[in-house]
Amino acid sequence: MLPPAVMETLFSEVNYTASKRMMDATVLRHQAIASNLANLEVGRYKRVDLSPNFKAALRDAVRRSDHSGLDAMRPAIAEDASAVSRRPDGNTVNLASELLAMQDNALENAVHTQLVSGRLARLKSAIAGRA
């Protein structure tokens, strides 16, 4: 049997953990976009998105290869302070840009799902000893 340290390192690579966090983040972002589109007609509603702190912290942790920091990270949704309202009711949602963000987000989710999936597949072929 492998000593526990080896098993641990197999699943604690920074890229692998970062991809897992990004998958969480993209699912959460999809919910933020769902909220924005659902409230398209609600006056005074302010659009929400992933909090910019999360992105900055993720980038920082990857740069420093801080695995435990990455593992503890939880994405969060916050009001988008940079959004400007172009409507008299003060709503900051724009239909076209939300739809674009949703497609963008779905693609990002696919990338990270494939990274995680590919990593597990490589591990499997290493165990089986053939490609």
Added chain:
Amino acid sequence: MNPTSSISGLIPGARLAGLALTAEQTRIEVIGQNIANARTTRTSAGGPYQRQQVRFLDAIRMSQSGSNPVAAPGWQVVKDPRPPVMVHQEGHPDADATGMVAYPAINIHEEMADLMIANRAYEANLSVIRNGRALAQQALSIGRR
């Protein structure tokens, strides 16, 4: 419990988008009713048909934790207070003593424009559900090959 899981179930965003779909559908039905009754001069309540519209209310927070600002729209059907349009039409069964008939204040162009907007919002929320399902399916495919 995780605040994000309680608002979505398995498909992310589906509950929210579902609520919005119901709201837009109500809106489309109300517009249909307005167009159908654009010339109705007598209703069971008396007087001409009164235009109705869907009013969206302030968003309702979906989670109690406060950290998650995801919100569902609320709505209600309200009567439009615009006064009826008076048309001189002597001999009309609903004409008053001076020969004036009260018609509902409904503008077909306004209704059609509203209908287009409601349709677009409906489609957008539908695509949220479609995309959410794709995310869930992708997650299911992890490790399968």
